[in-house]
Amino acid sequence: MPSLRIPTPLRTYTDGQAELALQGSNVAEVMDDLVVHYPALRPHLFNGNGQLRPFVNLFLNEDNVKDLQGMETPLKNSDRLMLIPSIAGGV
Amino acid sequence: MLPSLSHEEILRYSRHLLIHEVGLEGQRKLLAASVLVIGTGGLGSPVALYLAAAGVGRIGLVDYDVVDYSNLQRQVIHGMSSLDELKVESARRRMLDINPDIQVDVYNEPFTSENAKRIAEPYDIIIDGTDNFPTRYLTNDLCVLTGKPNVYGSIFRFEGQVSVFYAREGPCYRCLFPEPPPPGLVPSCAEGGVLGVLPGTIGTLQATEALKLILGIGQPMIGKLMLYNALDMSFDFVKLRKNPNCKVCGPNPEVTGLIDYEAFCGVPSHDHEEGTVGGGWDISAGELAERLKEGNHLRLIDVREPHELEISRLEDAVLIPLGQLAGRMSELDSAEEMVLFCKSGTRSARALELLASAGFRKMKNLKGGINAWAREVDPSLPIY
Numbered sequence: 511m512p513s514l515r516i517p518t519p520l521r522t523y524t525d526g527q528a529e530l531a532l533q534g535s536n537v538a539e540v541m542d543d544l545v546v547h548y549p550a551l552r553p554h555l556f557n558g559n560g561q562l563r564p565f566v567n568l569f570l571n572e573d574n575v576k577d578l579q580g581m582e583t584p585l586k587n588s589d590r591l592m593l594i595p596s597i598a599g600g601v
Numbered sequence: 602m603l604p605s606l607s608h609e610e611i612l613r614y615s616r617h618l619l620i621h622e623v624g625l626e627g628q629r630k631l632l633a634a635s636v637l638v639i640g641t642g643g644l645g646s647p648v649a650l651y652l653a654a655a656g657v658g659r660i661g662l663v664d665y666d667v668v669d670y671s672n673l674q675r676q677v678i679h680g681m682s683s684l685d686e687l688k689v690e691s692a693r694r695r696m697l698d699i700n701p702d703i704q705v706d707v708y709n710e711p712f713t714s715e716n717a718k719r720i721a722e723p724y725d726i727i728i729d730g731t732d733n734f735p736t737r738y739l740t741n742d743l744c745v746l747t748g749k750p751n752v753y754g755s756i757f758r759f760e761g762q763v764s765v766f767y768a769r770e771g772p773c774y775r776c777l778f779p780e781p782p783p784p785g786l787v788p789s790c791a792e793g794g795v796l797g798v799l800p801g802t803i804g805t806l807q808a809t810e811a812l813k814l815i816l817g818i819g820q821p822m823i824g825k826l827m828l829y830n831a832l833d834m835s836f837d838f839v840k841l842r843k844n845p846n847c848k849v850c851g852p853n854p855e856v857t858g859l860i861d862y863e864a865f866c867g868v869p870s871h872d873h874e875e876g877t878v879g880g881g882w883d884i885s886a887g888e889l890a891e892r893l894k895e896g897n898h899l900r901l902i903d904v905r906e907p908h909e910l911e912i913s914r915l916e917d918a919v920l921i922p923l924g925q926l927a928g929r930m931s932e933l934d935s936a937e938e939m940v941l942f943c944k945s946g947t948r949s950a951r952a953l954e955l956l957a958s959a960g961f962r963k964m965k966n967l968k969g970g971i972n973a974w975a976r977e978v979d980p981s982l983p984i985y
Contacts, residue, residue: 528830577840594762596782601643
């Protein structure tokens with residue numbers, strides 16, 4: 511199953527889990543599986559139209575899925591997705 | 602014309618001179634270089650210390666805060682002797698102690714759309730060591746508009762990010778994050794905490810990138826983002842591409858001058874009264890104590906995390922961490938008067954807004970949180 515890395519600010523919504531194994535053959539299916547298991551994440555990741563919110567970046571291995579085929583990007587079992595959040599801390 | 606080195610300087614920088622990628626000419630470039638460090642806190646501390654030690658000839662520091670006791674866990678440029686002193690002055694003293702041959706300019710003012718161009722004008726490179734979204738977007742846009750590289754670092758708890766946003770050669774911060782997250786989604790380090798050594802790791806990497814840019818050596822992190830997690834000891838690198846629709850560095854920019862970044866981010870960056878909601882929704886610790894003494898029935902709701910109860914707690918308070926509140930509203934009675942609190946009032950202000958949007962009306966936010974209670978009502982509680 512493809513895996514998804516959850517950044518620290520969003521782990522509150524995944525029972526503290528950092529890396530999740532999820533079902534799906536493309537990015538959209540994996541993200542659906544994610545919010546089925548962790549519904550509290552949905553408003554943080556998607557807007558009302560079901561699109562990824564602009565401050566959320568999803569990378570497949572090294573590439574932003576926006577630079578691939580977006581939510582339709584196909585996934586292999588060995589693929590690793592990473593959610594990259596906006597964080598602002600510095601002091 | 603690059604400056605020449607005195608005998609003392611040759612001895613001071615001998616370990617640089619021995620590396621052929623730096624050498625005498627590289628050291629002269631460093632002495633001729635100028636770098637502006639925005640923020641002299643967690644990230645700014647190692648950045649300023651290492652740039653001073655490396656012999657960067659002119660370093661500007663922007664900060665408007667004073668050194669607080671709770672800074673010393675990570676802001677290693679400051680010490681006990683500089684408590685309550687201006688951060689920029691404390692930092693300058695320490696930098697000149699390391700290296701009296703450099704010039705340190707201090708700007709004891711918030712970095713704003715009004716003064717940013719004036720402050721940044723003399724510097725070649727800008728280092729973003731701020732702690733809020735408005736200043737990060739301001740720094741980015743300023744760098745794009747003036748053609749300067751922005752050495753970016755950001756931290757949260759155990760996680761850090763590093764990149765060089767240089768729009769002339771690659772993407773900018775807005776290409777990656779076109780819009781900030783809604784207020785309250787990402788807590789600040791003051792509310793969410795940070796491992797003290799984390800800004801050391803990330804700030805040192807920012808200093809490294811600045812030195813590479815000045816020296817013109819190696820592969821700068823332009824078009825790359827590094828993600829560090831201290832718990833996993835993982836370093837991940839991802840590729841960043843220029844966003845053709847970027848509103849500031851794209852071919853058809855909408856942002857052609859500095860804007861109101863507080864309005865853009867929906868949060869204040871400077872001089873706001875922390876830990877308040879405003880509009881009559883707040884109650885001071887003194888007022889709350891008075892009302893409890895009068896025998897008013899008030900339901901106290903603690904929206905902190907469970908481990909914070911080990912530090913301080915209020916009797917009879919019900920714990921509902923902010924992250925669980927949306928799913929636990931059914932436990933609350935909208936007819937009962939509630940007082941929400943957290944450490945310093947920021948999270949409880951968010952909690953109040955969340956409850957207000959769900960129709961709750963009889964509630965107040967404890968202004969300044971349990972820390973204000975400890976300060977004004979019950980000094981037996983510690984402040985954290």
